[in-house]
Amino acid sequence: MENALKVIDLWKKFRIPHEKRQTIIQSIATSLQLLGKNRYTYEEFWALKGVDFSIRSRESMGIIGENGSGKSTLLKIIAKILRPDKGSVQTNGTTASILELGVGFHGELTVKENVRVYGAIMGLRSRNVKDRMDSILDFAGIARFRDAKLKNLSSGMQMRLAFSVAIETNPDIFLVDEALAVGDLDFQKKCMDKFREFKNMGKTIVLVTHGLNLVKEFCEHAVLLSKGEMIRYGPTGDVIAEYENRVQSASIR
Amino acid sequence: MMIVLWLVFAVFIGSSARNYPVFILPTLLVWRYFTVSTTSALWSVIGNSSLVTRVYFPRWLLVLSSNLANLLGSSLEFAVLFPLLILLGMKVQWTILLVPVLLAVEFILIMGISLLISPLNVRYRDMAQVWDITLQVGFYFSPILFDVTVIPQRYVPVFFLNPLAGLLVAIRQILYYNSLPSSTYLLLTAIAGGVLLLAGSLVFRQFEPRLAEEV
Numbered sequence: 382m383e384n385a386l387k388v389i390d391l392w393k394k395f396r397i398p399h400e401k402r403q404t405i406i407q408s409i410a411t412s413l414q415l416l417g418k419n420r421y422t423y424e425e426f427w428a429l430k431g432v433d434f435s436i437r438s439r440e441s442m443g444i445i446g447e448n449g450s451g452k453s454t455l456l457k458i459i460a461k462i463l464r465p466d467k468g469s470v471q472t473n474g475t476t477a478s479i480l481e482l483g484v485g486f487h488g489e490l491t492v493k494e495n496v497r498v499y500g501a502i503m504g505l506r507s508r509n510v511k512d513r514m515d516s517i518l519d520f521a522g523i524a525r526f527r528d529a530k531l532k533n534l535s536s537g538m539q540m541r542l543a544f545s546v547a548i549e550t551n552p553d554i555f556l557v558d559e560a561l562a563v564g565d566l567d568f569q570k571k572c573m574d575k576f577r578e579f580k581n582m583g584k585t586i587v588l589v590t591h592g593l594n595l596v597k598e599f600c601e602h603a604v605l606l607s608k609g610e611m612i613r614y615g616p617t618g619d620v621i622a623e624y625e626n627r628v629q630s631a632s633i634r
Numbered sequence: 635m636m637i638v639l640w641l642v643f644a645v646f647i648g649s650s651a652r653n654y655p656v657f658i659l660p661t662l663l664v665w666r667y668f669t670v671s672t673t674s675a676l677w678s679v680i681g682n683s684s685l686v687t688r689v690y691f692p693r694w695l696l697v698l699s700s701n702l703a704n705l706l707g708s709s710l711e712f713a714v715l716f717p718l719l720i721l722l723g724m725k726v727q728w729t730i731l732l733v734p735v736l737l738a739v740e741f742i743l744i745m746g747i748s749l750l751i752s753p754l755n756v757r758y759r760d761m762a763q764v765w766d767i768t769l770q771v772g773f774y775f776s777p778i779l780f781d782v783t784v785i786p787q788r789y790v791p792v793f794f795l796n797p798l799a800g801l802l803v804a805i806r807q808i809l810y811y812n813s814l815p816s817s818t819y820l821l822l823t824a825i826a827g828g829v830l831l832l833a834g835s836l837v838f839r840q841f842e843p844r845l846a847e848e849v
Contacts, residue, residue: 395847404760457846461690464843484688502689 384473385438385554385585386459391468393429393454393609428454429465430609436602438473441586443596443617445624446606452589455606456480456558459587474553474585477503482543482563488532492523492542495531499546513549521545522568541568548575554585593621653810656724660809661778661802663715664736667708668744668798669769675700675748676755676762683849693842694835697748705741712737719809729808732815736805739824743797746830753841756848777802794819797826 428451436442444452457463459470460478485502486495496517500510510517518524521541526534534542540563564572576599579586586599596603596617603620605613613623678700679686679693686693712733720726755761776798777785785793793799800823804815 405758405764406760408758462687462846478689481688485685502685502691 383438384435384471385440386442386473386587387435387471388432388455388459389469389471391429391432391455391458391470392427392466393451393458393463394466395426395428396423397426398423427609429458431468432604432606432609432611433468434602434604434611434614436585436587438585439583440602441580441588441600443600443603443620444587444589444606445591445593445596445603445620446612447628449608450606451609452606453480453558456556456587456589460556472554475504476554476556477547477550477552478556478558479544479547480556480558482540482547484543486531486539486543488530490531491528492518492531492534493527496542496546499543500549503547503550505546505550509549510546517542517545517549520548520571537564537568540564544572548572548579552584554587555579556587558589559591593624596621653723655722656719657806657810658779659715659719659722660805661776663708663711664740664802664805665773665776665778665798666711667704667737667740670708671701671704671744672747672751672765673762673769674704675744676751676765678748679752679756679845680849686849687846693845694749694838697752697838698745701741701745701748704744705737709737724809725812727812729812729814732808733805736801736808739820739827740798740801742827742831743801743823746827746832746834749834749838750830753838753845756841756845772796772798777806781806794822797823797830799823800826 432451432455434442444455446452454463456478457480458465459472460476460480462480483499485498487498490498493514496514497507497510501507514527515524518527521538521544523534523538523542526538531539531542544563563569576586580599588596588600590596600617602615603613603617604611605620605624607627612627613620675697678696682696685691685696716730751761751765755765775793776796777793782790782793782799782803800819804820804823807813807815
């Protein structure tokens with residue numbers, strides 16, 4: 382079966398400099414001091430160490446692991462925001478990422494204008510945004526406030542709006558980072574229904590979350606990361622069991 | 635600012651140039667366009683860090699959008715300048731049609747420099763100070779308040795290493811002396827613009843992969 386997404390031997394390193402050199406003056410001064418010696422010392426921190434998995438089309442993937450295990454880094458690489466030091470990501474189809482909601486929102490603009498700006502950032506054509514404006518505002522449940530300034534909306538309303546725009550992008554692959562838990566119960570239910578709908582349409586969802594129940598519901602397979610290493614990759618039930626085991630044995634020790 | 639410069643140079647010192655406002659206003663605007671554009675482009679990547687770290691798109695679009703916004707602003711400034719110059723006694727000739735061409739060349743120049751300095755500002759945060767001083771020095775080393783003719787002949791080639799010098803001379807030729815600008819200087823400026831644009835794109839490409847981490 383064809384792959385929707387293939388992650389091949391992904392390595393990502395961040396630098397933790399020993400000596401902070403952020404200015405040209407410092408840079409010149411220290412290069413003179415250290416002339417001939419090792420000029421730029423830093424510690425390497427590997428956020429991902431050889432992560433390797435694939436997602437078959439029409440299937441979804443959950444990425445779980447403790448804080449700092451590399452989940453978000455992995456998602457950012459898949460979304461092309463960060464570049465890996467080694468390895469590659471192959472995607473089959475269009476992707477949209479909800480890493481953080483409301484990127485590019487501007488409080489002084491009206492709700493409708495923000496929908497247009499955010500739509501452009503998420504990769505929607507302006508014509509499509511215009512056509513779907515009503516359905517976006519309806520889904521967010523703030524059709525009444527279409528001409529109000531965004532800053533006058535409650536933060537929950539803003540998040541709902543952002544989410545509504547994001548799901549309108551209608552991609553083949555959805556990258557979601559902890560973004561599902563926005564809004565009140567009613568809105569969360571609406572989002573779940575939407576995601577179920579996506580799933581039934583055969584779209585792929587890559588879900589980074591601590592909500593294991595979500596992973597159980599949506600994902601056939603899961604990946605367990607710990608300190609950048611891929612501990613387990615396989616059917617969701619097994620991976621979650623392994624995760625729970627690890628957490629328990631850690632708390633006993 | 636313009637009034638201060640006019641007072642100092644025309645009234646107090648008594649510049650030899652007749653109709654001093656028409657002498658300095660066009661060059662001042664060309665210079666202003668340059669400083670405002672490059673300075674705001676300098677911050678275009680850092681200022682949009684929330685976008686850079688969260689969405690993927692070609693990063694140089696940030697620089698382009700900043701520069702286009704300033705091109706629009708400066709075009710409007712020039713549109714206002716013309717009636718003023720005519721009021722001050724400038725003769726209107728067909729050569730003023732060359733002014734948009736000059737602005738286009740300047741845009742290329744600005745784009746090149748912006749691509750060069752904006753990623754540097756991400757890694758080295760005092761790039762802004764360095765650029766600020768460069769601009770202040772550049773103001774007095776550019777033929778804005780004076781003519782190139784006051785420069786001793788043997789320093790003239792060095793003087794024209796300043797990529798803006800050719801443009802400033804050209805706009806004064808057109809609007810003050812009502813003659814065609816020397817094509818060699820213009821060509822040199824255009825070449826400088828091309829080279830800077832190339833260098834800028836290369837530097838930007840070098841920095842682009844890490845921008846999201848460093849911003």
